[in-house]
Amino acid sequence: MANQKKLMMLSSRGSLDWAYPPFILGSTAAALDMEVHIFFTFYGLTLLLKEIPAKVTPAGNPMMPMKMPFGPKWFQGLNWPIPNIIINNVPLFDNFVTLMMKKTFKNKGVASIPELRDMCVESGVKMIACQMTMDVFGYKKEDFIDGVEFAGAATALEIASESDVQFFI
Amino acid sequence: MEAKEDLDCRGMNCPLPILKTKKAIEKLASGEILKVTATDPGSCNDMDAWSRRTGNPIVDKSEGNGEYVFFIKKG
Numbered sequence: 037m038a039n040q041k042k043l044m045m046l047s048s049r050g051s052l053d054w055a056y057p058p059f060i061l062g063s064t065a066a067a068l069d070m071e072v073h074i075f076f077t078f079y080g081l082t083l084l085l086k087e088i089p090a091k092v093t094p095a096g097n098p099m100m101p102m103k104m105p106f107g108p109k110w111f112q113g114l115n116w117p118i119p120n121i122i123i124n125n126v127p128l129f130d131n132f133v134t135l136m137m138k139k140t141f142k143n144k145g146v147a148s149i150p151e152l153r154d155m156c157v158e159s160g161v162k163m164i165a166c167q168m169t170m171d172v173f174g175y176k177k178e179d180f181i182d183g184v185e186f187a188g189a190a191t192a193l194e195i196a197s198e199s200d201v202q203f204f205i
Numbered sequence: 206m207e208a209k210e211d212l213d214c215r216g217m218n219c220p221l222p223i224l225k226t227k228k229a230i231e232k233l234a235s236g237e238i239l240k241v242t243a244t245d246p247g248s249c250n251d252m253d254a255w256s257r258r259t260g261n262p263i264v265d266k267s268e269g270n271g272e273y274v275f276f277i278k279k280g
Contacts, residue, residue, distance in 0.1 A: 041258075060219070060220050063220060063224055064220040064223055064224065066227075067220070067223050067224050067226075067227035067255065067259075068223075068254075068255055068258040068259060069258060069259050070258075144218050145216045145217045145218040145221065145245070146218045146219070146221075147220075147221050147224075155224055159227075
């Protein structure tokens with residue numbers, strides 16, 4: 037297409053909440069006939085691992101609503117103010133919160149992160165892993181899904197400079 | 206309106222209705238009509254934006270009982 041728009045995103049966060057924007061926008065941009073490139077760096081790189089480890093923690097997100105994804109409607113509407121002492125000290129509390137968030141998203145008809153990533157891959161979204169971050173955190177090429185390219189800052193900037201839209205996530 | 210394909214996106218949330226619509230329209234020939242039923246209120250504006258960007262016009266649109274029905278003509 038002659039006037040095809042190009043989107044470049046730089047994904048730098050690997051938690052469950054921050055995993056949504058690059059994959060939602062990436063898959064949707066592809067559906068809008070845009071050419072899409074996502075450059076994954078720092079913790080964003082974990083979103084390219086075969087098994088995505090993404091979790092979410094209320095410790096880093098003080099405004100996170102704490103609601104239960106089951107039970108009657110009035111119960112689901114309740115917000116549970118959880119004291120920091122529990123958030124920071126109860127073992128596996130992040131696992132619990134992650135499970136609750138995944139369940140809530142599913143209940144609301146939102147696709148999961150692996151599903152959204154598959155749709156990005158399927159629709160030709162180009163994924164680039166930051167080589168420097170790989171070296172720093174000790175990842176190998178075979179740790180990532182197929183089709184990933186490997187490059188650095190200069191490549192990211194070249195793609196960004198040729199794009200119509202650029203997002204830092 | 207007569208549609209070639211009927212796509213049910215009820216219960217799906219952003220961005221699934223758009224992604225499914227894109228997939229479904231690719232299977233049609235130019236001029237054929239796709240009917241999409243959605244319950245996501247955001248899909249109302251999103252479908253317009255998708256239609257403008259991809260050149261597949263929405264020829265009819267209606268709303269009722271919490272459902273949004275779009276008839277999209279493949280461009």
